[in-house]
Amino acid sequence: MSLTKDRAKQFVSSRYAWAVLGLLTLIYISSFVDRQIIAVLAPSIQRELTLSNFQVGILYGTAFSFIYALCGIPMGRLADIYSRKLMIVAGLIVWSLMTVVSGFATSLSFLMVARFFVGISESALSPAVYSLLSDYFKPHQRATVFSVYAAGIFLGIGIAFLGGGSIARAYDWRTSLMAVGIPGLFIAGVAWFVIRELPRGITQSEDNQRYAVEADFIDVVKYILRKRTVRYHFLGFSFLAFTGYTILGFIGIVLTDIHDAASLVPQYGWFMLATGLSVMASGKAADWLARTYNDSYRFVMGMVAGLACLPLYYAGLFAESAMAALILIGLANVISSSYNGIAAAILQYMVRPNMRALAGGLYLFIISVVGFGIGPPLTGWLMDAVFTGPYGSARALMLVFACCGVLGSICFWKAMQSYEEDAERE
CATH class of the missing domain: 1.20.1250.20 (MFS general substrate transporter like domains)
Structure with a gap:
């Protein structure tokens, strides 16, 4: 449940707000590890499942990016109307579970279905985070704050290359997928108890806080x-x-x-x-x-x-x-x-x-x-x-x-x- 505006203002740009930013960045890192890991493990997956280069390309790119891009717009609209915290945590649970489940795949179709669900659930994250962080921090801080969050992209990709690849070399690609998916489930539990839903527009002046949320999508x-x-x-x-x-x-x-x-x-x-x-x-x-x-x-x-x-x-x-x-x-x-x-x-x-x-x-x-x-x-x-x-x-x-x-x-x-x-x- 959202806090009252008077209570919420105590959290704007506070140490708590920076802690939430750190947690959201960690979630973003998790999303990019789970997103990129297929590319890192592609040679091993290709050999075991006998996939062509075209099939690997579809698995890594199209199976994820198409559904991710398509769902991003309606997910954004939902985050403007409903709980951003719920969308963030639910998305994290789903893509983490799907990454773990991918470790049990026995066919290309199995992996593609899992990737579709990763794409759908990850599309809920950033639109909700962008909106939430705009309420957690004052307007003049946004480029700094959003850049800290965006750094998670490259930290996640780097961890996928270095960590996921190392696990795959030591064990196998299935173990690697499970290893990078499981931490997200623990992070989701922490996020549910730490993140607070703030009123929308809390950083606006009083004269500019009256915006109806019932506006038509188009x-x-x-x-x-x-x-x-x-x-x-x-x-x-x-x-x-x-x-x-x-x-x-x-x-x-x-x-x-x-x-x-x-x-x-x-x-x-x-x-x-x-x-x-x-x-x-x-x-x-x-x-x-x-x-x-x-x-x-x-x-x-x-x-x-x-x-x-x-x-x-x-x-x-x-x-x-x-x-x-x-x-x-x-x-x-x-x-x-x-x-x-x-x-x-x-x-x-x-x-x-x-x-x-x-x-x-x-x-x-x-x-x-x-x-x-x-x-x-x-x-x-x-x-x-x-x-x-x-x-x-x-x-x-x-x-x-x-x-x-x-x-x-x-x-x-x-x-x-x-x-x-x-x-x-x-």
Whole structure:
């Protein structure tokens, strides 16, 4: 049950609020470990279940991303109306159980059904968290707070590479799936007793707290999308997601096909852990820019993510040694993926309190479709049909990264021009 507003205000930006942020980040880490672990274990699963490369791709990507993207929007709307705490905890229980159950799979269809349920349950998490954190913290802290939460993406991926892979090598892929799924069930118990449901809009001024939650779904979507800043936001960060998903999907190809260094691929997990730190630093910088100049300057960190990485990507993709390629590409990814927290944070300033979760669901839907659904396949086609030779994959990737960085930065600049007109007054 929600607290009264007078009581809830005691929790805003308190030490308790930061503890809840830490717990929500831990839950996000769990979601990405369970999401990414299939890719880490793919070779072992493929051998035992006799799967083709296409089937592995469907299992890792389509079986998860399609249902995740599709369910994100209705889950966001539900989180704007019903208990965000309940959605977070229930989702955590379901995806953890499905990951454990996956360890008993005897066929591709078994694994795909489990992945569908992982996708559905994980789609409930971030929209609810975005809305909840906007009430737990004051508006000027959001880029920092959301970036701490978003760091869980890369901590989770790094743990999946390093921890899940190590368990699989010591035992087998089934044990690894069970080992990474079980902790989520214990975390869910802690979350149920620790997280409190705050009134929506508690950080708003008294004059701006009267927003009806009964608005029609279509009307709310139209309200969100009619803002130019939101449209440029979605488009710009989709370009950056395009880059992020693509390098994650093809780093193994670069190291294996160009340098014959498959043994180095798991070490990419260390750069994922480092990216978690860059995400937090980017959020802190974005809040500093907002205080020093104006709120629209948070978009500058999106430009940094899109452009500052390009020299490092170029040097890494065309490096002569495998170790140089790993280090330079890894450092480039630390920069190019640093936008994840500010992307979610900026969106919260564009919508009303009863629309925050749905806006988050729309954002996740768009970047999943563009980044995960279009990025790797299009880049793969460029590698197969357009660019050939020893460094063909490097040329294809560099073209994609350069276009996405430039086009994304143009979108952010355009978003800055309309920010004051579109931002909600707090």
